[in-house]
Amino acid sequence: MIRRSFIILRRSLRKIRFKIGIVISLVAIFLAILAPYIVPRPQEGLGYVPRDVEARRLLPPSIEHIFGTDSLGRDLFSRVIMGTRTALLQVFIVITISFLLGLLLGAIAAYLRGLVEVLLNYFTEIFMAMPTIVIALVLRLTLGHGIHVTISSLIMTWWAWYARIAYVYARGVVELDYVILARLAGLHSLKILHRHIVPNIIQPLIAQAITDLGSVLLEAAAINFLGLGVQPGYPEWGVILYESVFYGGGVEVFTQAPWLIVFPGVFLLLVTLGFSLIGDCLREEIDPRLRRRWRLWF
Amino acid sequence: MKPLRTIYIVLLAVFILVIILIALLTMLHQPPRSKIVVYAYNDDITGIDPSLEDDTGLVVLGSIYETLTYYNYTTGKVEPRLALSWESSEDGKEWIFHLRRDVVFHDGTPFNATAVKMSIERARDIYRETGRGAGYIWDAVDEIIVVDEYTVKFKLKYPQKLDLLASASYAAYIFSPSALEKSGASSIYDKALEDWFNKGNAIGTGPYKLISYDPTREIRLEKFNKWWGWSVVNNPYAPDVVIIKIVKEPPAQYHGLLAGEIDIACSVPRTTIRDLVEKGFKVINVSTFHNFVLFFNTKRYPTNISYFRLAIAYALNLTEIVQVAVYGFALEASGVIPHGFPGHVEGLKYNHNLETSKKYLEFSGVKMPIKIELLYQVDYEETRKFAELFKSRMSELGIEVELNPQDWARLKDIAKGVWTSPESTPHLILADWWPTMPSPFDYLYAMFHSESKEWNFAGYENPEFDSLIEEALTLEGVNYTRALELYKDAQILLFEEAVAVGLWDEIRPFTYSSRIEMPQEALNPMYTFVIRFELVSVRS
């Protein structure tokens, strides 16, 4: 399996799209780690309103403020770069937890069968039908404000997808002779899950997880954009966009300070694009039909 | 290309259709025909029961119904409206109102003393029974006697300035007794009557009558030709139809104004005012009685220490706050009663001084750094900006502020928890207030009296304060000047203890298109958001 992963990776690396995706993601990770050391005003990046706010409101991009300033006089560059950290943090936590939860529950449902299977599938179905934003709306009211709302509402909907995929694949594996034999031989269930089932279902799940990175990022930003997630002033692209659209009445931003919408949006788009490109190329490698050069021959 | 001809055709057809539509629209864009005024209001309407509504329904009620008297905020005097004249007894416990004679309700039924009795009793009794609505303004009213068709006598339990109360913006509207019959309600207390009103029915005496009612989209009003006041205002250009359009987002109001779809907007983004004026729109700045107050939770450490509260109060730079949060569209507050309101006191301002602030912090003995929580309303842009600014400024003092934005309903629920579970209620609560009746008692009682568990977000209990304002209230009907002095003393008490800091008194710019004319009198801060459309003239 590892060898196959390497082959897929090597082949993907030949593609310019994949390379672009990797470069964008690496740059994003780099920015996320080093953000406080790169940006000129880390304090403002975290939401501090400067003393000279009145003089610094809505300045256009200049050497001092590369991306301009927002309606509370904060350096937009600092905020956007600091936002990378939040963005990646959200995405990785959400994907990791949903992935593990989905893997575990999907495998258990397929392995244990019976009532457990029915119940788990039922819950999967329910959670798949609940829109993330609706859950976020409700959680915002019960849990208050903060990044934990964004993360938990995303997990609540995403785990179900992984559980579904894991379940479908695991069902196929559970029916195989050697698993049935292992079961008959009295091998411990945990061992069977660990040795036979998980290795067989993990690859499609990982592929799915990588493909989903972009979507999760978008959804997280959407939740924060709606003011349901992190606190106001927090460095997060969705929140910055929200402030741009609704602060200053929005109109002023439209006509006088378009940089407030452009920069966070472009960052969001680029990082999502980077993730999506990686996912897209990997999927193409796993599914060879899409790979061949093709022109109509008839 | 041949193969996908159908798709091509479809795309082409769609394209052509769009072009035709655009052409059609430009053709159809004709100048408006009838005298229609579209007024953009910024919130959903919560209900239009004339006796019970105590929220956004005012904007509709104010045009459909009328009160007995009218409070003129420029002169500070009470003027006649449905009542032509009135007199009170020496002790202020008996009031007689002489009613206007030529008044009819929208359904043609005549206006008389019975209607007054019924309307006011309904507001008062439902409040007494269930606590709903703003009927508490009639709390003193013991008995309403119909002397004759056009004379009503009020007997009070304790002296009050009833002519002032009768001009209140809530619970003082007179509706027609025929509503009972039309709604099929058995009595004025029947729930069926309330439902009937809230389904979009109204029978008032006002210059406009209700045509259609959709609380989340729009309310349509039509000129009531038999209104008694048309001869008084003498305005042949008054709008025939008024649309109160719910447009929540300020940018939307701005766009609507620019596109000519909205005539009057009550809350365009403040930053766009200059732009709008340059484009030929007109503005009336109304310094409203809507003010923003920062409450301290006086029942929880560390805001139970008055030195700590004072430290925060002196750290607030009101000039900066007004500039940053509301772009200067506000007056820096002095005390908790807004400018221009009876009982307003100048000089109750904590002059921004960080040194003083640090000194008080030391006195307070609170160890830095400390974390406090600020509760504020999420759907006002100004409160959000204030919160972020406040958080930054406090961080300079070593106070970490955790922001807790909530919508209004939930903010209220959390804030009043100061009485039941003060330890889990935020330390600071930013709330806003606008009055129901033109008396300082309205502000001071609701926000600081120990009995007012619903709105006293500070959890403030001070018998001295309570007795001061109670005494002032009873004096209002007898000796108004003395009453105002007592109110001043009460406010000084609040100021010294720093129970709450008045932040700013809102100035609301009403922007309107140049095709209409609107005199300053059309807007009255006492009845915020109500526009007297009878004074508005439309030129086509």
Next chain:
Amino acid sequence: MTISLNYIFKRIILALCVIVGIVVFSYVLILATPGDPAVKWAGNPRGPGATRAVQLAREELGLDKPIYVQVAIFMYNFFTGNLGFSIAYKGLPVVQAIITSFMSTFELTLIAYIISVPIALYLGLYSALKRGGIFDSIIQPASVVLASTPTYWLATLLLLAFTISKISVYGTASPRLIAETEFNTITGSYLLDSILQGNVRVFVDSLLRMIPPALAISVYPIGALTRLVRVLVAESLLEDYVKASIALGVERGIIIRHFVVRSIIPSLVQISGLSFTYSLIDAMVVESIFGRRGLGSLLISALNTADFKIAITLIAFIAIFYIIVNTLVDILQAIIDPRVRL
């Protein structure tokens, strides 16, 4: 592949079970939020009578009963459509509020799909037929970009563009026009209502205002469906019957139209149906940016005003819509495909 009536019956039963689960789940979820609906229902009472009034309101709303009884009553009311009045907007029936909001969001999403599905079909088909060519190498990354564009951001940019060009695209229709033509919305769908009332001006106006938000919404389905169509076409080109008909000299155009496109339509319908429900959520956000009334504004205001009836019904409604669409699409797919006979 055969789908029997039995299968459909099973599916519907499963869907019903899930719907019940969702109603219960949202009920519990909403009641867990702070804010007492009874206080709101009682009209925020003050003074001495307040406690009793709230108690009465609580009884009236049935909030004093144990939670399972409440859920059962709610469920009964939900399925009989007898939900009474909104708590926050007195006098507004819950069902009416939800239907009108839903229709307005639905028509927007529908327009977005009327725009996006043909475009996606066209782009996906051509990039699959010319795989590896210039067209494909442009369309493929472009579709990834489209699918990863934040919808609300794009909506904002579109609005910016229209603001600069001084074309009013705000709101559902011009309030003045509505006032002048005495237009009334009954269903919530302005297009439908204006057709029914023969109001051409409102129809044109609301359709034009729908285009920018619909464009913003359609970006995701264009990107995602283009990629899907490309895969499906690539798969279908490998089908034996395509090969056989090529060998029999069937023209390229006929093969593409009647063999390839026709074979991908069932899958396209299914996935479009699925993504339609996601776009509905997108539409809820985009709507609010363009100042339109719909599910988004209703849900937010319902939660903000502790209007638990509307909130729960709405959440359940959205989820149920999702399930119904899924079930319907499966059945529709079966109907389109002649191999499946019911």
Next chain:
Amino acid sequence: MVLAIVMENLKVGYIIEDEVFWAVKGVDLVVEEGTTLCIIGESGCGKSTLASAITGILPPYALTDGKLKLFDHVVINGQLRNYNGIRGKITAYIPQNPGTSLNPFLTVEEHFYYVLRSNFKSDREFSKKIAMEILPKVNLDSSVLEKYPHELSGGMQQRVIIALALATNAQILVADEPTSFIDAHLRLQIIELLGRLQREFKKTLIVITHDLLTTSTICDYIAIMYAGKIMEVGPREKVLRNPRHPYTKMLLETTPILGVKKRLKPIPGEPPSLGKEYQACLFLDRCPYKSKECYSDPQIQVIENSHFSKCWKALEAPWL
């Protein structure tokens, strides 16, 4: 005598994962008009590729070399392929799996319509008329016209396909394993049908098969294919009775002949892989008669008129 198909050192390969795999490794073959040729070989020997090359359904990632001529048209010339005016007009194809080879979304009538419209610009009514004429010839009545493919049995589907191929009026019919996907008891029927139609319409019929038994009954010539090359070709009787290649001999021994009781012998070993180039005889590994000369590529040996073999020992034929 008109030559319907001429192949000169025809090579066909595929590019898979940037490597070239030659499926057909140089075939020289001539087919006369109006005759039936069976190409017989194990699976993977390149016979289907050969059929694809003739009928013009090589995928775009296929590589070609050599020359293929169908009547006067040069279809393959080195790397160039040009099937304009060939598909449906000169060649028609009868695929191996009738179940998947008819479009499930179209009725039989529509199949006829699309095929005839493409080839003759005929309208719906005319194509229906033609279909009605042809269907009885394949023992189907016109009621199938209204039906969708999945409503027909495997044998009926195959006959519809044959009817479609006939409707094109193409001279060369290529049937790629026409019997492998249908029930055993129908096989002979289909084969006989093909034979009858070939005689009736004077078509040139190429039958690709691994099934020596049933198929051989209708053909005039047999070509034995192994690992991408033709090993032996000749008139049916001669090849069957007098095999001049050890592979043919062994192939015959694996096939039961009706009425003759004999031991069936499997051929040991595996065919060589497609990816590699071989200098030696391709059958070398599995040949029990190999000798030193077999390590060089064998020349074509003429046994007699129109009977050729690609074996150094064809003339001696020690296996006979």
